Amino acid sequence: MRVPFIKMHGLGNDFVVLDARGADLPPVSPALAASLADRRTGIGCDQLLVLEPSARADLFMHIFNADGSEAGACGNASRAIALMEGGALRIETAGGIIAAHPADAGIAVEMGRPRFDWDAIPLAYPMDTLAMPVAWGELASPAAVNVGNPHVVFFVPDQQHIALETLGPEIESDPLFPDGVNVNLATLLSRNAISLRVWERGAGLTRACGTGACATAVAAMRRGLVDQEVEVRLPGGALQIAWDGGERLLMTGPAAESFRGTFAWGDYA
Template identity: 45%
Template sequence: MKFIKMHGLGNDFVFIDHFSGSDVDVDYPELAKKLCHRQFGIGGDGLVVVLPSNVADARMRIFNSDGSEPEMCGNGIRCFARYVYDQGLLISDPMLIETGAGILKLNLYIKEGQVQGVQVDMGEPILRAELIPVLGEGEPVVGQSMEVLGQTYLYTAVSMGNPHCVIFVEDFSTLDFDRLGPAIEKHSLFPRKTNVEFIQINSPQEITMKVWERGAGPTLACGTGACASAVAAVLNNKTERAVTVHLPGGDLFIEWGSDNHVYMTGPATYAFKGEWLEAKE
């Protein structure tokens, strides 16, 4: 099986191309667990499958390293856009990509025939509790308290097609990230589990983020998480509507526009390509 490995700010994915027609016999969740294993497979935060679409230019399916299928992935879709353009599968710019969170519009930044970056119209943030979903009160769910591991934290819930729990912190050095991340991911407040973002405010135009991704654990970047965090920062009157989000793997520029859409701009990078030789018994 031929593959290409790509990453968005270190959030890495194994790409397999089924654009000419999907194989109905492929068990993608099980394949994701095998391919994404960092010792016994290729290694990655997720598996991205390139598929045809009846309603858009192409369809992206993504599977986390544990085999679960999230609705969307911001870093993954930027890599997806570059892949389909470079492979000649799509030459349209902008392009429309079908995802589990709906059809998204992407603009490519091309210089001398090379994709230098991708802007994704992530659509409108979802702030209704039952649609996120979260068992919180109010609309939007801003600055509410939760009990986790014997302590109380204030959180803001946002969906960018997938659920996010955003918590503002003063100091990462005192954050029990490895325990809090999975505990909040599986907290009873979130019926479909949640991604978890811990945010430091640097200035009205800059924030720093650590993320625990639902189904993947700690990653170097999360595009939907950066978008949700920017929205949460505005809702909590902490930043302006356009911010640079500093992640462990690099920076994303996020703008919550006057049209209520969230725009994410960042890179998409190749790592390597190869062929996976599945062991035969």
């Protein structure tokens, strides 16, 4: 059984897309997702996206991380799917419904209301999520935000001198985070610009993370560090984030198709 796929990316955060809406595909297992994501023996990606019909939106997007675990939302993936579909659409995810539409700077995605309650992150026990009284080595007092995925955001003077590849997996798997967590290192550049590196839960270091950019911008706005519209600069490029302090959290940026192909399902199942 040969299955078609589309390889896409948003600022280098790359995806393999399987469209199961009109195809009778077998269920995607964590093992198959991890095999397809392998960059040496598979197609290679940060996330595998499986599109299915939805009764609540235009489609449902399952998001599998490179290790086979599932994510609740992905802003970069939402932009990619909106580009693939060619217009405005509503995407249902495990983290809620995301609306996307074409914009001058690429694709704009409405990410929904950020959540800050400790049990909505979730954390293992109650604490202040704007300045958490915890530390891992030189990283201390992060903010926690859930924007479909759980994030902690550390504001540091110089992110490049911090070993995120070491601290990222340690924080991701800390018992404080029952569902794991994405780890963001942010350096303020001005009132409307932030530099960001992200360790993604289940994927590791990635060139861009849309929900991470949103979580970081929201945390900085809540602390009064930046204005309501900010550019978040990631290794793969920049995203524009705007938040009105309520329901409207808007992320705008580019997406692109890389190539198309097919694979034999039995080689990876």
